[in-house]
Amino acid sequence: MDGKPLALLSAVFLPPENNTPWDKEHGQLVRRRIKTAEPSPEDIGLCGCWRIAAVERVSIDLTKPRSQQLPVTEIAYYVDSRTKDELNDENMLEPSSATGTPSKTEPIACAT
Numbered sequence: 001m002d003g004k005p006l007a008l009l010s011a012v013f014l015p016p017e018n019n020t021p022w023d024k025e026h027g028q029l030v031r032r033r034i035k036t037a038e039p040s041p042e043d044i045g046l047c048g049c050w051r052i053a054a055v056e057r058v059s060i061d062l063t064k065p066r067s068q069q070l071p072v073t074e075i076a077y078y079v080d081s082r083t084k085d086e087l088n089d090e091n092m093l094e095p096s097s098a099t100g101t102p103s104k105t106e107p108i109a110c111a112t
Helices: 002-009
Strands: 023-025 028-037 051-061 072-080
Touching: none
Parallel strands: none
Antiparallel strands: 023 028, 028 051, 051 072
């Protein structure tokens, strides 16, 4: 894999922040935004992977004193064998109960 699809995906803008609600989870405020692309498996070198996704997660720990409640931003990349016609972006963001990662997707670091 030459990195082009990931570079292109991360260069594309995520949905606007004001269109993405905050959720309260385990003493934190959390906002997730997703951007997906559908390269061919040959383009990314991963057999059966039809979609890559960049997920931005911003969290604020509400258990800390107010002066220390700073937003923390994480970006994770995932691959999925389903197209947007089979699973839309919003449903892809729903975490599985076992891993906390988007349901039925694999983090790129674990994909072979």
